[in-house]
Amino acid sequence: MNEEFLERIKSYIPDEFDGFLASLDKPLYRGLRVNTKKIDTDILKEYMPVLDRPSIFSKDSFYVDQPLGNHPFHLSGAFYLQEPSASAPVEIMNVQQDDIVLDLCAAPGSKSTQIAQALGDNGFLLSNEIDSKRVKILLSNMERMGIVNMAVTNTTPEIICSKLQGCFDKVLVDAPCSGEGMMKKHEIAKDNWSLDNVLFCAKRQKDILSHAYKALKKDGILVYSTCTYAKEENEDVIEWFLNEYKDMELIHIDSSFGREGFIPGVRRIFPMDQGEGHFIAKLQKKSGVDKKLSCLRSASLDALVTSFLKDQIEKDKYYFYTNHDKVYLMKRPFIDLKNIKVLRQGLYVGDIIKKRFEPAHAFYMANCLNYLMTVDVSIESMDQFMHGLEIEQETRKGYVALCYKGINFGFGKSDGKRIKNKIPKGLRLMEGSHVLKED
Ligand SMILES: C[S@@+](CC[C@H](N)C(=O)[O-])C[C@H]1O[C@@H](n2cnc3c(N)ncnc32)[C@H](O)[C@@H]1O
Numbered sequence: 001m002n003e004e005f006l007e008r009i010k011s012y013i014p015d016e017f018d019g020f021l022a023s024l025d026k027p028l029y030r031g032l033r034v035n036t037k038k039i040d041t042d043i044l045k046e047y048m049p050v051l052d053r054p055s056i057f058s059k060d061s062f063y064v065d066q067p068l069g070n071h072p073f074h075l076s077g078a079f080y081l082q083e084p085s086a087s088a089p090v091e092i093m094n095v096q097q098d099d100i101v102l103d104l105c106a107a108p109g110s111k112s113t114q115i116a117q118a119l120g121d122n123g124f125l126l127s128n129e130i131d132s133k134r135v136k137i138l139l140s141n142m143e144r145m146g147i148v149n150m151a152v153t154n155t156t157p158e159i160i161c162s163k164l165q166g167c168f169d170k171v172l173v174d175a176p177c178s179g180e181g182m183m184k185k186h187e188i189a190k191d192n193w194s195l196d197n198v199l200f201c202a203k204r205q206k207d208i209l210s211h212a213y214k215a216l217k218k219d220g221i222l223v224y225s226t227c228t229y230a231k232e233e234n235e236d237v238i239e240w241f242l243n244e245y246k247d248m249e250l251i252h253i254d255s256s257f258g259r260e261g262f263i264p265g266v267r268r269i270f271p272m273d274q275g276e277g278h279f280i281a282k283l284q285k286k287s288g289v290d291k292k293l294s295c296l297r298s299a300s301l302d303a304l305v306t307s308f309l310k311d312q313i314e315k316d317k318y319y320f321y322t323n324h325d326k327v328y329l330m331k332r333p334f335i336d337l338k339n340i341k342v343l344r345q346g347l348y349v350g351d352i353i354k355k356r357f358e359p360a361h362a363f364y365m366a367n368c369l370n371y372l373m374t375v376d377v378s379i380e381s382m383d384q385f386m387h388g389l390e391i392e393q394e395t396r397k398g399y400v401a402l403c404y405k406g407i408n409f410g411f412g413k414s415d416g417k418r419i420k421n422k423i424p425k426g427l428r429l430m431e432g433s434h435v436l437k438e439d
Pocket residue numbers: 104105106107108109110111112129130131134156157174175176177204208
């Protein structure tokens with residue numbers, strides 16, 4: 001471990017330095033957060049007795065020890081694997097059902113999916129990620145979790161915030177940082193630590209915050225978080241921000257977890273606080289404008305699409321958007337995002353291909369649509385399906401949503417006796433890897 005880094009930590013917490021050192025040899029804290037958009041937490045607890053240690057950082061979250069990537073409820077998006085303290089920033093944000101939220105540094109999406117599950121039918125989340133590879137992972141996590149009222153964009157904070165000035169009730173800046181709280185996870189970070197990198201990150205964080213400021217509406221809330229301990233990237237950035245933007249006010253965080261940071265009101269989580277480490281500050285913008293996002297009219301649909309939708313969901317409840325034969329759906333009007341690089345807005349319903357409509361996997365991942373045709377399968381059939389195989393099951397002919405214990409994990413096309421596999425190749429399990437049997 002880098003000596004200079006350790007000396008700095010010692011200067012921050014001299015009385016607890018030994019505890020900090022001891023924490024580095026302990027296993028990582030692991031956790032999961034229930035996706036309450038897909039399953040009720042009490043029901044999931046019944047199915048998964050392993051969920052017996054609630055997280056101290058947010059409701060619907062638990063400490064877990066074992067790897068659960070192939071658990072049927074993970075594959076179906078009923079939970080998200082998230083280090084427990086990483087859920088604290090969104091808990092502190094206190095998202096309301098109708099909020100319009102911007103997550104400015106969003107990939108891979110642990111906090112975006114957490115924000116989305118707190119929003120109601122009128123709420124909207126814009127998840128932006130600057131990195132063109134990471135944004136694809138973000139989108140696939142949003143799809144797996146079945147998020148409907150959202151957009152995933154791939155641009156800079158400067159572009160997104162200047163085009164949508166004064167539009168957001170809440171903005172999350174979960175900033176790129178030197179990642180000191182991740183050193184246990186990434187061995188490489190231990191050797192790569194340098195003060196130059198800390199200072200480089202601090203400069204970038206200030207830049208991102210100055211853009212985030214523009215996106216906030218009057219009275220809007222900004223949550224700033226990092227997973228690093230460096231004061232230069234945490235308290236110093238917030239002091240700079242408050243000094244630079246006089247209408248920003250620090251809101252005192254008074255949570256039951258973590259501890260007060262090195263300026264009053266901000267929160268720090270050290271590994272001795274039952275999570276790997278985070279810094280959180282909450283601020284409110286006291287002046288400025290309050291603009292509404294400009295909305296689009298719901299698209300009129302081709303007859304092919306209408307007849308597909310009538311067969312699958314109660315179509316009249318939703319708003320639609322079409323682009324080059326692709327169809328998307330939301331529970332609220334679509335947003336005008338012209339001149340912004342958008343990967344997705346809304347739930348991808350499918351494509352018109354020649355004279356037929358081909359549904360998309362994403363469409364069948366949102367449990368909240370109340371699909372008219374679902375089929376619940378055994379864990380063995382789910383395993384077969386996740387390997388791209390057909391399954392034998394009597395159902396009505398046509399497209400069916402496939403569920404495990406009522407939670408959607410994909411779809412297939414049935415001839416009445418067999419269901420043809422429609423799980424995208426990239427999501428299938430590899431040979432030798434299997435859907436976990438529940439404990
Ligand atoms: C700490 S991670 C975000 C984690 C995410 N919020 C989550 O909970 O899953 C920071 C993200 O900021 C992105 N990033 C890097 N440089 C950036 C910049 N200059 N502006 C905005 N985002 C940047 C990184 O690609 C990375 O995905």
